[in-house]
Amino acid sequence: MTSVDAHVVVDRGTFRLDVRLRIDPGQVVALLGPNGAGKTTALRALAGLQPLTAGHVTVDGTDLDRPGRRRFIPPERRPIGVVFQDYLLFPHLSALDNVAFGPRRHGVDRRTAREQAAGWLDRVGLAGHARRRPRQLSGGQAQRVALARALAVQPALLLLDEPLAALDARTRLDTRAELQRHLAEHAGAALLVTHDPLDALVLADRLVIVEDGRVVQEGDAATITARPRTDYVARLVxxxxxxxxxxxxxxxxxxxxxxxxxxxxxxxxxxxxxxxxxxxxxxxxxxxxxxxxxxxxxxxxxxxxxxxxxxxxxxxxxxxxxxxxxxxxxxxxxxxxxxxxxxxxxxxxxxxxxxx
Incomplete structure (x- = not known):
C-alpha cells in the first residue's frame, strides 16, 4: 500500500511546479534540486501551507488537497509532521511543551501529552533537557526537539526541510546518524528536502531530482550515481x-x-x-x-x-x-x-x- 500519492501542481507567477510523488510506508524519499527548483514549494504544498493549483495530495487513501473536487484539509488537521529548516520551536515554551504541543492540538489532555513528550525526548536523547527553552539548546539539540515534536503526533507522513543545513560540520555528522536511526524506526512515509547529496544518499531509500519545477530523474542511489541524466545531477554525483x-x-x-x-x-x-x-x-x-x-x-x-x-x-x-x-x-x-x-x-x- 502506498502511503503518499501526490501530483503536486502549483503556479506561482511564471513558475509552475509539476511533480508526482509516491512514497510507501517506512520509505524515505529525498527531493533534491538546485535553488529555485521547487523543492520547498512541494513540501509546503504537502503540508497544506501552499494550496495546489491542480493535481492532488492523498495520504493513506484520504484526499488532503484536490482542487478539482474543492477538497482542502487545513495543515493542523493533516496526519503530517514537519521539521522546518530553522526548526521553528516556540521560544516561550520548554522543550517538553514544544513536543507536547502536537498531541495537545490533536485533543490529548495536558498530562498525557506531557508524558508522551517526555517519552519522545528520552528517545532522542534529551530527557535531561525537558525544562530548557530553545535559546538554551545547541543547534543539534534544537533539531532533535523539532524532530521529536514532529514524530509525537505519529504522522503518516514526515516532512523534513533541510533538517541538517543549520548545523556545523561535526554536529551535522552526529545528527545525521541520529536522524538515520529515527527514520528507520518511523513506520510512516518520509520526505526529505535537501540540496546536499550526502544527506540524501545516507538517509533516503529513493531520490527524486527536480529542476525548474519538473522531475528530471528518480531512482535508487546506485542508479542515479551511475547514470546521471542532467548536468546538475552529474555535478551532484x-x-x-x-x-x-x-x-x-x-x-x-x-x-x-x-x-x-x-x-x-x-x-x-x-x-x-x-x-x-x-x-x-x-x-x-x-x-x-x-x-x-x-x-x-x-x-x-x-x-x-x-x-x-x-x-x-x-x-x-x-x-x-x-x-x-x-x-x-x-x-x-x-x-x-x-x-x-x-x-x-x-x-x-x-x-x-x-x-x-
Whole structure:
C-alpha cells in the first residue's frame, strides 16, 4: 500500500511546479534540486501551507488537497509532521511543551501529552533537557526537539526541510546518524528536502531530482550515481557528463569531438567519466589512452585531499589530481596541457529512459 500519492501542481507567477510523488510506508524519499527548483514549494504544498493549483495530495487513501473536487484539509488537521529548516520551536515554551504541543492540538489532555513528550525526548536523547527553552539548546539539540515534536503526533507522513543545513560540520555528522536511526524506526512515509547529496544518499531509500519545477530523474542511489541524466545531477554525483550519438564504442558529441567508451551502443547516448579518471600531461601522451585532447586550466579548487582542476577545450571537464601531481605539472590558470582518459574508464548509456 502506498502511503503518499501526490501530483503536486502549483503556479506561482511564471513558475509552475509539476511533480508526482509516491512514497510507501517506512520509505524515505529525498527531493533534491538546485535553488529555485521547487523543492520547498512541494513540501509546503504537502503540508497544506501552499494550496495546489491542480493535481492532488492523498495520504493513506484520504484526499488532503484536490482542487478539482474543492477538497482542502487545513495543515493542523493533516496526519503530517514537519521539521522546518530553522526548526521553528516556540521560544516561550520548554522543550517538553514544544513536543507536547502536537498531541495537545490533536485533543490529548495536558498530562498525557506531557508524558508522551517526555517519552519522545528520552528517545532522542534529551530527557535531561525537558525544562530548557530553545535559546538554551545547541543547534543539534534544537533539531532533535523539532524532530521529536514532529514524530509525537505519529504522522503518516514526515516532512523534513533541510533538517541538517543549520548545523556545523561535526554536529551535522552526529545528527545525521541520529536522524538515520529515527527514520528507520518511523513506520510512516518520509520526505526529505535537501540540496546536499550526502544527506540524501545516507538517509533516503529513493531520490527524486527536480529542476525548474519538473522531475528530471528518480531512482535508487546506485542508479542515479551511475547514470546521471542532467548536468546538475552529474555535478551532484561528481561525474563529467556529455550527450551525443553513439556508434559502437564511439560517442560523437555535438561540437564534433568524439569519445571512445567501454560500452558498445547505438543511438542517442550519454557518456560519463570520473574526474579521477582524467590524467594530465605536459605533452601529448603516448600509449593506451584513446581519449586525448588539448585543454586549458580554467580553475583550481581544493576537493577533499586532492585538487579539482576545471578544464576548457573541445570539451569542458573536471580532473582530480593530487597536490604532488599539481606541483609537478606547475598547474596554474591559463596553462595549456593535455588531458587523457582511458576508454575503459568512459561509460555510455542510452539517453532515452527505459519505460517499464
Amino acid at each position: 561528481g561525474l563529467n557528463l556529455y550527450r551525443g550519438r553513439a556508434d559502437g564504442h564511439t560517442v560523437h558529441l555535438a561540437d564534433g569531438f568524439s569519445l571512445a567508451a567501454a560500452d558498445p551502443l547505438d543511438g542517442d547516448a550519454f557518456v560519463v567519466f570520473r574526474p579521477a579518471a582524467v590524467a594530465l600531461h605536459p605533452h601529448q601522451p603516448d600509449g593506451s589512452p584513446r581519449n586525448t585532447w588539448q585543454a586549458t586550466v580554467a580553475g583550481i579548487q581544493r576537493h577533499g585531499d586532492n585538487l579539482r582542476i576545471q578544464l576548457t577545450g573541445p570539451i569542458t571537464a573536471a580532473a582530480d589530481v593530487t597536490p604532488a601531481a599539481a606541483a609537478h605539472l606547475h598547474l596554474a590558470p591559463g596553462q595549456r596541457l593535455w588531458a587523457a582518459v582511458k576508454a575503459a574508464e568512459t561509460h555510455a548509456y542510452p539517453a532515452a529512459e527505459a519505460r517499464s
